[in-house]
Amino acid sequence: MTLRRYIIAFIGVMLVGSVVLIFVENAIWKHDVDHILFDLKEKTMLTLEFNGPDILGEKGEYHSLFDHDISVKRLDHYVPASDSLFTKEFYSEAEGHNETVREIISYVTIHGTTYCINFKKEVLDQDKLTSGIILAQLVIHICFILVLIVIMRTVSKKQWAPFFDLNKQMRHLKLDNPQPIGTDCRGIVEFEQLRESVNILIEENHNLIEQQKAYTENTMHEMQTPLAVMNNKITELLDTSLDEEQTKTLFSMFRHVKYMSTINKNMLLLSRIEHHQYANNQDVDFKQIVEEYISLMLENVEVSQKHLVYTLNPCTLLNCNELLATSVCNNLLGNAIKYSAPESTIHVQLNKRQFVVSNEGPDKPLDTSIIYQRFVRGDHKKEGTGLGLSIVYEACKQLGYQLHYTYKGGSTHEFTILFEPKTT
Numbered sequence: 074m075t076l077r078r079y080i081i082a083f084i085g086v087m088l089v090g091s092v093v094l095i096f097v098e099n100a101i102w103k104h105d106v107d108h109i110l111f112d113l114k115e116k117t118m119l120t121l122e123f124n125g126p127d128i129l130g131e132k133g134e135y136h137s138l139f140d141h142d143i144s145v146k147r148l149d150h151y152v153p154a155s156d157s158l159f160t161k162e163f164y165s166e167a168e169g170h171n172e173t174v175r176e177i178i179s180y181v182t183i184h185g186t187t188y189c190i191n192f193k194k195e196v197l198d199q200d201k202l203t204s205g206i207i208l209a210q211l212v213i214h215i216c217f218i219l220v221l222i223v224i225m226r227t228v229s230k231k232q233w234a235p236f237f238d239l240n241k242q243m244r245h246l247k248l249d250n251p252q253p254i255g256t257d258c259r260g261i262v263e264f265e266q267l268r269e270s271v272n273i274l275i276e277e278n279h280n281l282i283e284q285q286k287a288y289t290e291n292t293m294h295e296m297q298t299p300l301a302v303m304n305n306k307i308t309e310l311l312d313t314s315l316d317e318e319q320t321k322t323l324f325s326m327f328r329h330v331k332y333m334s335t336i337n338k339n340m341l342l343l344s345r346i347e348h349h350q351y352a353n354n355q356d357v358d359f360k361q362i363v364e365e366y367i368s369l370m371l372e373n374v375e376v377s378q379k380h381l382v383y384t385l386n387p388c389t390l391l392n393c394n395e396l397l398a399t400s401v402c403n404n405l406l407g408n409a410i411k412y413s414a415p416e417s418t419i420h421v422q423l424n425k426r427q428f429v430v431s432n433e434g435p436d437k438p439l440d441t442s443i444i445y446q447r448f449v450r451g452d453h454k455k456e457g458t459g460l461g462l463s464i465v466y467e468a469c470k471q472l473g474y475q476l477h478y479t480y481k482g483g484s485t486h487e488f489t490i491l492f493e494p495k496t497t
Contacts, residue, residue, distance in 0.1 A: 079225075080218055087214040091207050098206065102196060103175065107158060110177040110192045114156075117145060117190055121183050142174075142193040151187050152180040160196070235264040239271065247349075251275045286348050293341040300334045332458070339460040342400065343447070346467045356390040357398050363423055366402055370410060379413055383421035391492060397468040404461040405430050405488055414484065431487035438480035465490075 157178045162171045172195055179190045239256040246252075253272050258264040307327045315323065345351060363385060374381045391398060409419050409432040417433035443449050445466040448459035465488075469476040475491040 079221065083214060083218055083221075087210055091210045094210070095203055095206050103160075106175045106194045106196055107177075110158070110175065110194055113143065113192050114177065114179050114181075114190055117143070118181055118183065121145070121181075121188060142195075144191045146189045146191075148180075148187040148189055151182065152189070154182060155180050231259075232261070235259055235261060236267075239264070239268060243271065246275065251279050282348075286344065289344045290341065293337050293344070296337050297334070300330055300337060303330050304334065336458045336460070339458055339464060343460065343464055343467060346397065346400075346464065346471055349471060351394040351397050351471070354392050354394055357393055357395045358388070359391050359398055359402070359428070360385050360388045360423060362395075362399050362402050363406070363421070363428075366399075366406055367421070370406065374410055374419070377410075378416050379410065380416075380418040381410075381421070382418055384423070385421070386424040388423055388425055393472045397472055401465050401468045401472075401490065402428075404465050405490070408461045409488075417484075426492060428490040428492070429487060431481070431485055433484045434486050436484045439478065439486065441478055444478065 158175070160173060160175050162173050174193045175196050176191070176193045181188050181190060235256050235258045239254055242254050242256065246254075254268050254275070256264070256268050258268060304327070307323055307330065311320070311323050311327070363383075367381065367383060371381065405428075406421065409421075409430045412434050413419055413432035414434060420429075420431045422429040445462050447463045449462075450459040466476055469490060475489075475493070477489045477491070479487045479489065481487055
């Protein structure tokens with residue numbers, strides 16, 4: 074942007090400079106020609122003063138033998154001394170075009186005789202002068218601009234190299250495991266200050282993330298023990314003799330404790346996924362994981378009068394974390410079973426390239442701007458934590474897989490996981 078402004082400024086300066094140069098050149102040239110004409114006048118007057126009117130011959134006229142720019146004529150009557158200086162054009166037969174001349178007509182009286190002295194001096198053609206100056210200015214400024222562009226780009230590239238390097242390192246920065254920015258600032262104080270400020274900011278954010286991580290994990294861990302104790306106590310009370318009202322109350326408490334325990338486990342899992350604590354990859358048979366989950370859930374599917382249709386083709390081993398792959402499968406299939414309409418069909422497809430789960434649900438598309446957020450549920454009447462798709466989304470992001478949602482029309486919703494990393 075700055076270079077463009079420089080170029081525009083130079084073009085403006087070139088135009089103004091060309092106009093000024095044309096006027097100055099014309100003024101200088103006219104001044105020089107007028108000086109020559111007056112000098113010729115003085116020399117002619119000296120010649121007439123020393124030689125008298127006889128030099129003009131019988132006709133009383135004299136023309137230069139070398140050119141027709143000088144003429145002297147004796148007058149029979151007196152004319153007051155005066156000078157007329159002007160510019161005019163005339164047609165030159167020798168050149169075949171109009172020429173511009175500067176002409177002076179002087180009336181002088183020497184020894185009682187009056188003379189008319191006429192001098193002509195050719196001047197530069199105005200159009201040729203203007204076009205020549207503009208052309209010269211244009212060539213000079215174009216060369217200057219080209220040199221300026223090369224110099225500025227070269228110098229700018231070298232001067233801004235530390236900034237671009239710092240920006241590149243920041244783009245690849247991971248706050249959960251940051252490395253200090255080690256840009257060579259080449260002695261530029263401003264970039265050194267920027268690097269120091271960025272490193273301080275990185276360290277402060279890393280410490281904050283570590284504190285949040287420790288707080289979340291510690292809180293989840295501390296909640297597991299009282300929840301487990303509450304669950305055991307409720308189970309023990311259910312085994313005792315209770316009336317109907319007490320039994321209903323305990324069952325309600327049991328469901329809520331179980332719900333809290335599930336949220337606790339899922340939040341802990343999400344926290345660990347976001348902080349890349351499942352980075353150890355190995356060869357995982359994803360087909361086997363899907364088959365095991367289907368075999369566990371098949372009875373529940375039949376009880377709820379839903380149908381499960383699956384096509385599991387041989388799948389290459391995925392190099393990923395087994396726990397993350399299991400979480401993706403369980404949550405995606407679990408959501409499809411939970412939120413599918415009664416007596417509907419759930420379709421599952423697996424091949425080397427993708428894992429597709431579709432089910433029948435609401436007669437409108439899901440809001441893609443919020444479906445992967447925490448605690449968002451499609452149907453609040455269904456039991457669930459609203460963390461399933463959040464876990465799937467975070468796990469796919471860490472594994473480098475692509476997660477897509479598609480509304481097929483009617484009441485069919487489809488989630489697709491592409492095992493190929495997203496190309497940028």
